[in-house]
Every structure is written in structure tokens, then in C-alpha cells.
Amino acid sequence: MIKVKVKVEEVSTTIEVEKGKTILELLLAISKPLAQKAIIAEIVSSGNSQTQLDRTQLVSLVDLSHVIDSDSEIRIITSEDERALDTLNHSCAHIMACAIKKIYPDAKFAIGPSIRNGFYYDFDIDEKTISQEDLPVIEEEMKGIIEKDYKFERQEVTKAEAKEIFRNNPFKLELIDEIESPKVSIYTTGNFVDLCSGPHIPSTGKVGAFKLLSIAGAYWRGDERNKMLTRIYGASFFSEEDLQLYLERAEKAKNSDHRKIGKDLELFSFHDEAPGFPFFHPRGIILRNIIIDYWRKEHQKEGYLEIQTPVILSNELWKTSGHWDNYKDNMYFVNIEEKDYAIKPMNCPGAILVYKSSQHSYRELPLKYAELGLVHRHEKSGVLHGLFRVRSFTQDDAHIFCMESQLKDEITKIIDLVDRMYRVFGFHDYHVELSTRPLKRIGTDKMWDKAENALEEVVKAKDINYVINKGEGAFYGPKIDFHITDCFGRTWQCATIQLDFAMPEKFDIEYMGEDNAKHRPVMLHRVVLGSIERFIGILIEHYSGNLPPWLAPVQAVVLPISEKFGDYSRRVFDTLRANNFRVEFDNRVESLNKKIRDAELKKIPYMIVIGKREEETRTITIRRKVGEDMREIELDKFLSILKDVVENKKSTS
RNA sequence: GCCGAUGUAGCUCAAGUGGUAGAGCAGCUCACUCGUAAUGAGCAGGUUACCGGUUCGAGUCCGGUCGUCGGCUCCA
Incomplete structure (x- = not known):
């Protein structure tokens, strides 16, 4: 006889059975309903592994037909277990x-x-x-x-x-x-x-x-x-x-698909004439500009200096940077007056040219150039997917030129910025991945050692959980990526911080040190949102198009119950617009039901209903997408509510 | 790029085995002046993605090109 301890959820019992019985037979002896519910079993511990197979595969999950031939502890896994x-x-x-x-x-x-x-x-x-x-x-x-x-x-x-x-x-x-x-x-x-x-x-x-x-x-x-x-x-x-x-x-x-919502809400479109290149419509540009305005404010606070570099740059530059060698198949080229140029796939060489346009002192470092850079990358036809995978997009890029001694501090600041910005957009859940040197790379192993260690040290110091992706780094340096989890549990790689000792070497950039000697700065490449276009797609899907008021292209719509209330409604509309709110006036000759339905389909956060009661009491009634209606309230009160929600970027209305 | 599917009006979709393209919504016009998710009537709207072939005749069958969708591969 052998002893078997059987556990199921919080209950455990030990029974003695003959050697050679299966788990199912054992379960039938204990409880028929349990035997019925059981799906598989987990071997928690056993006197000896039954077969060579188990030893090599280290399988702890087994069939119910698994034979027990030594003292064991097993856990029964029922359908409730993942x-x-x-x-x-x-x-x-x-x-x-x-x-x-x-x-x-x-x-x-x-x-x-x-x-x-x-x-x-x-x-x-x-x-x-x-x-x-x-x-x-x-x-x-x-x-x-x-x-x-x-x-x-x-x-x-x-x-x-x-x-x-x-x-x-x-x-x-x-x-x-x-x-x-x-x-x-x-x-x-x-x-x-x-x-x-x-x-x-x-x-x-x-x-x-x-x-x-x-x-x-x-x-x-x-x-x-x-x-x-x-x-x-x-x-x-x-x-x-x-x-x-x-x-x-x-x-x-499926109903949250940004491609469908983008079309329905008239945010952007795609056309056969430009596959993979998005067209932004007036409402889409409003959303885009709000994101960019917020991005600029955050970056100004952090001491970034915004620059803009050209889309077309000489092919020689891309040969120097190494992009031509590594990515020419995915780059677009143009020939101008018999000279070869490339449409930029990345912003870093441009930023380096800005850096090189003048001398720099150690006193200026870290020098942080931010750029909303429009890049073009040729993607194979089969991979295009709405705003998620396009052939032209805007990176919310920045290149930080600094001394090695400043690296950790700068990386820490970027991590804090990323964390702060993600929360504001409603993403509270993300994880970090560290990617190390790939096979195809530039720079010496010594550089890579230094770079990988620097990144890892900061992540460890910040006590952030991370996973390592071996060999997944960029060709010029290792990186840490931030993966956002959206409300559907899907993850999206957005922010990335890449450490680069190689480009400064290739482009021979320097700064004058305290010691009156020339030194080589280190570069940090980083994005927070990744691609603005893609981030817009992620936001749309995360909110299923119901964007919080601060982001909504249309924040409110005024709905007069009939034309009779047109004058008063118009005044309400004018006041809201004068206060810089994005408001529309639905003065069509339609039923209230129809106007509300249309406003709902357009996912407008606030509907302002105006009828006889409101006109008489000089008030408005608010139907909200989120929360209870607010009946016959003062316009001033609504203005202050809206101001609070928008200015504080609150996610509910 | 590869595999498969698919392309008809602004949108969503119809048009047995080939026989001169239809509907709802949206748009425009008119009537209704309306209290929380579609008021009614009328009008207009299409070289059926594009190119070629078979046929007396092609939205429909065949070939090609392009786009789109679902994946695979890829993603500095």
C-alpha cells in the first residue's frame, strides 16, 4: 500500500491505495462528484518519477489516467482552474x-x-x-x-x-x-x-x-x-x-475596432491611392492636437527643447548611421538632381545634425532634443492594419545627449515621465521588457556591456518588474520597452528607451569637458507614446470610442427640443463655444429622440437638452454618457463642471 | 511578401444555374414643432475596384492588377 495525499482547492485528505491505481480510480474511491468534476491532476510531490518521460519533461500536470506507484501528493484540477x-x-x-x-x-x-x-x-x-x-x-x-x-x-x-x-x-x-x-x-x-x-x-x-x-x-x-x-x-x-x-x-x-470607429466618427480615413498612409479629418486632428498639446507641456516641464528635422535627407547620412545597411529594404528613396536621398525612417540622424551644428559644453548636458518626427517605413502589403501598422507615422521622439555619469538619472526621469503620461490617458497597467544585443549590430561588445548594464541597473533601482528579451535590441543599442495593457487585456508596446554609444561614435560628436578636453557624449533615444497615430488607435479601442471629455473631439451638443427654443439654445451654444469648449448645435428639425440617438452614436459625452422648462428657468438639462442626468441646472454650474473635468483630464463625465 | 477570403450608392447589405442593378440608413425637398436612442412622404444617388478574355449578352464565368479583411512572417 502507498500513501497519497489528495488536495482539491482548499480541502486535502490522505488515503492509502494499492500501488498501480490511476488517479481517477483513487478519486472514485474518495468522492464520485469530485471524480466527475476533475479534469487533470498536478503532481505536487512524489517518491519517484514514474517514467523516464516524466523526468526529462518535468511534467507536473498529468492525466487522470496517470498511474500512481509511490507515495505522492497530488492536486486535483477541476474546470474552475485556468x-x-x-x-x-x-x-x-x-x-x-x-x-x-x-x-x-x-x-x-x-x-x-x-x-x-x-x-x-x-x-x-x-x-x-x-x-x-x-x-x-x-x-x-x-x-x-x-x-x-x-x-x-x-x-x-x-x-x-x-x-x-x-x-x-x-x-x-x-x-x-x-x-x-x-x-x-x-x-x-x-x-x-x-x-x-x-x-x-x-x-x-x-x-x-x-x-x-x-x-x-x-x-x-x-x-x-x-x-x-x-x-x-x-x-x-x-x-x-x-x-x-x-x-x-x-x-x-469588434465594435471597438478603431478602423470602424475612426470612420463612423469621421476621425481619419485610408484610401486606395495611398495604402498604409492615414488621412486625418478635422475631428481626428482635434484629438491629435490635444494629445500633442499635452505632450508638449509635459516635455517643456522636463526641460526638453523641441526641434524639427527634414523628412528627406541624403542617402550618405543613412549609410553613415548604419540604417542603410540594416533597413534599406524598408526605406523609401528619391533621386533629386541625380543625387540619392532617403525619406527618413528614424529621426536620430537629423537630431545629430542639429547637435553637430554648434559646439557643446559639458555645462549644457544633458541636452534633450524632442521631435514629433514624421517617419516613413515601407511595410509589406500584408501587414498593414488601420492606424496600428502604417507606412508613415509620427514618433514622439527625443534624443538626449549626455555624459555617462548622467545616464541613470536621465533614464529614471524618462521612466517617471512615461508613468505619469500613461496614467493621464487612462492606462494604469503596463509592464517593462529589456531587450539585449541582437546578432546584427554596430559597436563593440564593451559598449554593449556598458549599455545593457546601465539600463538594467535603473530598472532594478526603480524596483520595476521586467522580462528580458535576449537579442531583441535595436542594431545600435539595447532598449527597455513599456507595454500598455488596455481594457481588453491586450498589450501594446509604446514607450521605448534605447541607449546608444554607437551613433555618437559614427557621427563623431563631442562636447568640451570640464578638463578642457573633448569627450564623446552618450545618446538616449526614446519615445513615450510611440507613434502618435498608433496611440490614437489604442486610445479609441481602449475607450471603445467613448473618449473622456478632455480628449473627445466634440465635448457637448446642444439639442433644442424644437425650433421654438432656438434663440435660447443658440445663446447657450455661443457661451460654451466662447469658453473654448468643443460644442455643436443640432438645430435640425428632428425629434428629440432622433437628435439624442445621433449624439449617442457620435459618442458625445454631454447632450444639452433645451425645451420650455429650461427656457423659462434659464437653465439647461444635461444627459451624460456616463452618470445620471442633471436636470435644469445653471449654465454657469455646468461650465465649471466641464472646466474641472477637462482641465483635470478626468476620465468620467 | 506568403496562405485564404473579399470588393455592388457615403454606410450596411440584396440581386437562383449569365438576360439592360435593388432596399434600409445617410443626403436633398416638403409636411410635422416634438421632453431623453430612428416622425412621415417625395426626390436624387451606381461605367458593380481596375484591365483584359469567353459569350448574342457578364455584377455573376476565366485570367491579371490594385485595395481591403483574417492569419503567418516581419516591425530600427
């Missing part, structure tokens, strides 16, 4: 593959993992292409498999045996070769066999609800030199309600 949903999604990928195999017997399967919000499976079909219309057919087949409640049966085989089983599947053969352990595990579901480390749900019937979502191409192993496979995405859940909730959320995210 990891159970992950397993469910993975199992559902197998179920989908099983269905596809039945419909298209020649399909060769590659990989089918669970992902953040569901699962996918990549496979190769030679003759046929699968389209959206085929998904319901596959779904029907899957439903049949789920109804039959097939078991997920795990089996461990030698690599030779596995190669025999998957002899017709080049993808699996490649995967088997890469597994280090002498044995591999395979799972059988119905008549579908897959190479897989598991764990899986006990049987297909555990899938309460699922939906196949989309179909796409994906390169084998994510390498564009490899074959393009067919990928089907789906999502599965333990209950129909969870699926419906997921679909509702997906619908909400």
Missing part, C-alpha cells in the same frame, strides 16, 4: 484534428496547441483548400466525436515505434527527432493518433461548447522559407454560457 481550460482547448484541437482526418483522410497534421483564447491546429492538405464554408461541416463532425465521449488514451512508445506510426507525416517525424527523451507519448482519441506530451481531458465529452472561428495560412515552424500550412482557429469551453460570454466579448472588441 489550467483546466487550457487543457480543454488543447484536447479540443485534437478533436478537431480527428474530425478533419475523417473528412480529409490525406491531411497531415503539424502542431495543434492551446493558445490564450482557444486553440488551433496546423495541417497540410495537398489537393484541396479549406474555406470558411467548410468549418460547419468540421464542427458537425466534432460534435459527433464529443457525443461519443471517446477516451484520450495515453501511451508511451519508443521513438522508433513513433516513427513507424507517423511514417507518412513529415512534420511529426521532424518533431520526434527533436525530442531528447528516448520515449515519446502518443494519444489516441477514437481512431485519431497524435504525438503529444499531454495532459488531456479524460474524454471528449468534457467539451461543453466550442466554436471554430477562422481559417488562415501559417508557415511550418513559423519560418517563411517553409511550406504554408492551413490553420484553423477555435475556442472551447466547459459550458455553453462560457462560450456565449466569449462570443459577446469578441463582439464588443
Whole structure:
């Protein structure tokens, strides 16, 4: 007999069982309902690992069919646990593959993992292409498999045996070769066999609800030199309600799409005549200018000096900077009077020319040049995506020229600025990533050591949690990036701080030191919002278009109930406008209902309703997008409320 | 760039197997003067993305180009 301690959530119990029993058998002995609820188990500790496989893969999550043959402590994972949903999604990928195999017997399967919000499976079909219309057919087949409640049966085989089983599947053969352990595990579901480390749900019937979502191409192993496979995405859940909730959320995210809102609210547009180059409309420019005005104020307070450098610069400059070598395929070029020029993809060489235009003393440092620089980068046609991925955009850039001794202080100040500005825009949640030297780079290893250490020291000193991305730095220096989390839980890399010892060397820039000798300054490249255009897209989606009053292109609209109240309404409108509020006057001959509906669709924060009562009492009534209505209040009172909300950049109205 | 889908009026969408393009909303005109998410009627609006082919005849079938959408790859 062996002792097994079984934990489930906060309860734990120890029982003695015969060696060789499975977890499921053990659970049935303890409690049938628990056995019913259980999805997988976690081995918290055990006397010895059962198989060589477990030792090499360090798997702590196991199937319920896992055999216990020594004293152990196990934790039962039920459908409430996030990891159970992950397993469910993975199992559902197998179920989908099983269905596809039945419909298209020649399909060769590659990989089918669970992902953040569901699962996918990549496979190769030679003759046929699968389209959206085929998904319901596959779904029907899957439903049949789920109804039959097939078991997920795990089996461990030698690599030779596995190669025999998957002899017709080049993808699996490649995967088997890469597994280090002498044995591999395979799972059988119905008549579908897959190479897989598991764990899986006990049987297909555990899938309460699922939906196949989309179909796409994906390169084998994510390498564009490899074959393009067919990928089907789906999502599965333990209950129909969870699926419906997921679909509702997906619908909400779709309705928050900045491309749709941008068009509906007349903020910006795209045209076939300029793919990837955004056009900003009057309302979009209002939003853009508000962001820029705020940005300027914050930067002036921090001692930045704003500059502006040209969009077209000699190709020689880009050869000196190293951009031509590293990025010529993504740059635009023009030939003027038989000389080659490039449209700038970055602002740094321009800033360096400004620096070089005069001598500098150590007394001036740190010298902080800020620039809202319009850059152009050629993006491949397939990657364009609204304002998120464009071919021309405005970086809220700055280049700080300083002494090495000032680095940490300057980096700290940037981090504080980023933190302050993000909060104002309503982003309270972000994380930091540190990217180190890439393979393709300029500068010496000594420079890179210094630069990487400086960044890391500051992040550590500030006690910020960060992850390291090895080899992901810019070609001229390492960087720390700030990733904003929006209200949908998506993350967006916006701010970046890049440390650069290389460009000052390449451009031979210097300052006169206290010692009356020439020294080389260090450069910090940094952005806070990243791309103004992209940031606008992020803001729109974060707020689903319901921008807080300080950002809203139209803050209020005056709605007279009928033309009879036109004169008084006009005076209210004039007063608001005279006080610098962005207000519109809807004096169309339409019903109040219609005017309110239109104002709602335009996502205007305040609707000012004026009828007989308001005219008589010389008041206004406010219908707010957020919060209760304010009936018959003094115009002055509303002005002070609006002033407070706008000046203090409050997120609610 | 690659895989797949797609392109019809400003917007959202119709037009069995090829037979001279329709609707709602928006716009304009008229009537209604309205109390918290669409008042009614009328009018106007399209070389069906573009180029070529098949056909007596193409929005529809075929080829190409461009854009867009979902992914993959990429993102200084």
C-alpha cells in the first residue's frame, strides 16, 4: 500500500491505495462528484518519477489516467482552474484534428496547441483548400466525436515505434527527432493518433461548447522559407454560457475596432491611392492636437527643447548611421538632381545634425532634443492594419545627449515621465521588457556591456518588474520597452528607451569637458507614446470610442427640443463655444429622440437638452454618457463642471 | 511578401444555374414643432475596384492588377 495525499482547492485528505491505481480510480474511491468534476491532476510531490518521460519533461500536470506507484501528493484540477481550460482547448484541437482526418483522410497534421483564447491546429492538405464554408461541416463532425465521449488514451512508445506510426507525416517525424527523451507519448482519441506530451481531458465529452472561428495560412515552424500550412482557429469551453460570454466579448472588441470607429466618427480615413498612409479629418486632428498639446507641456516641464528635422535627407547620412545597411529594404528613396536621398525612417540622424551644428559644453548636458518626427517605413502589403501598422507615422521622439555619469538619472526621469503620461490617458497597467544585443549590430561588445548594464541597473533601482528579451535590441543599442495593457487585456508596446554609444561614435560628436578636453557624449533615444497615430488607435479601442471629455473631439451638443427654443439654445451654444469648449448645435428639425440617438452614436459625452422648462428657468438639462442626468441646472454650474473635468483630464463625465 | 477570403450608392447589405442593378440608413425637398436612442412622404444617388478574355449578352464565368479583411512572417 502507498500513501497519497489528495488536495482539491482548499480541502486535502490522505488515503492509502494499492500501488498501480490511476488517479481517477483513487478519486472514485474518495468522492464520485469530485471524480466527475476533475479534469487533470498536478503532481505536487512524489517518491519517484514514474517514467523516464516524466523526468526529462518535468511534467507536473498529468492525466487522470496517470498511474500512481509511490507515495505522492497530488492536486486535483477541476474546470474552475485556468489550467483546466487550457487543457480543454488543447484536447479540443485534437478533436478537431480527428474530425478533419475523417473528412480529409490525406491531411497531415503539424502542431495543434492551446493558445490564450482557444486553440488551433496546423495541417497540410495537398489537393484541396479549406474555406470558411467548410468549418460547419468540421464542427458537425466534432460534435459527433464529443457525443461519443471517446477516451484520450495515453501511451508511451519508443521513438522508433513513433516513427513507424507517423511514417507518412513529415512534420511529426521532424518533431520526434527533436525530442531528447528516448520515449515519446502518443494519444489516441477514437481512431485519431497524435504525438503529444499531454495532459488531456479524460474524454471528449468534457467539451461543453466550442466554436471554430477562422481559417488562415501559417508557415511550418513559423519560418517563411517553409511550406504554408492551413490553420484553423477555435475556442472551447466547459459550458455553453462560457462560450456565449466569449462570443459577446469578441463582439464588443469588434465594435471597438478603431478602423470602424475612426470612420463612423469621421476621425481619419485610408484610401486606395495611398495604402498604409492615414488621412486625418478635422475631428481626428482635434484629438491629435490635444494629445500633442499635452505632450508638449509635459516635455517643456522636463526641460526638453523641441526641434524639427527634414523628412528627406541624403542617402550618405543613412549609410553613415548604419540604417542603410540594416533597413534599406524598408526605406523609401528619391533621386533629386541625380543625387540619392532617403525619406527618413528614424529621426536620430537629423537630431545629430542639429547637435553637430554648434559646439557643446559639458555645462549644457544633458541636452534633450524632442521631435514629433514624421517617419516613413515601407511595410509589406500584408501587414498593414488601420492606424496600428502604417507606412508613415509620427514618433514622439527625443534624443538626449549626455555624459555617462548622467545616464541613470536621465533614464529614471524618462521612466517617471512615461508613468505619469500613461496614467493621464487612462492606462494604469503596463509592464517593462529589456531587450539585449541582437546578432546584427554596430559597436563593440564593451559598449554593449556598458549599455545593457546601465539600463538594467535603473530598472532594478526603480524596483520595476521586467522580462528580458535576449537579442531583441535595436542594431545600435539595447532598449527597455513599456507595454500598455488596455481594457481588453491586450498589450501594446509604446514607450521605448534605447541607449546608444554607437551613433555618437559614427557621427563623431563631442562636447568640451570640464578638463578642457573633448569627450564623446552618450545618446538616449526614446519615445513615450510611440507613434502618435498608433496611440490614437489604442486610445479609441481602449475607450471603445467613448473618449473622456478632455480628449473627445466634440465635448457637448446642444439639442433644442424644437425650433421654438432656438434663440435660447443658440445663446447657450455661443457661451460654451466662447469658453473654448468643443460644442455643436443640432438645430435640425428632428425629434428629440432622433437628435439624442445621433449624439449617442457620435459618442458625445454631454447632450444639452433645451425645451420650455429650461427656457423659462434659464437653465439647461444635461444627459451624460456616463452618470445620471442633471436636470435644469445653471449654465454657469455646468461650465465649471466641464472646466474641472477637462482641465483635470478626468476620465468620467 | 506568403496562405485564404473579399470588393455592388457615403454606410450596411440584396440581386437562383449569365438576360439592360435593388432596399434600409445617410443626403436633398416638403409636411410635422416634438421632453431623453430612428416622425412621415417625395426626390436624387451606381461605367458593380481596375484591365483584359469567353459569350448574342457578364455584377455573376476565366485570367491579371490594385485595395481591403483574417492569419503567418516581419516591425530600427
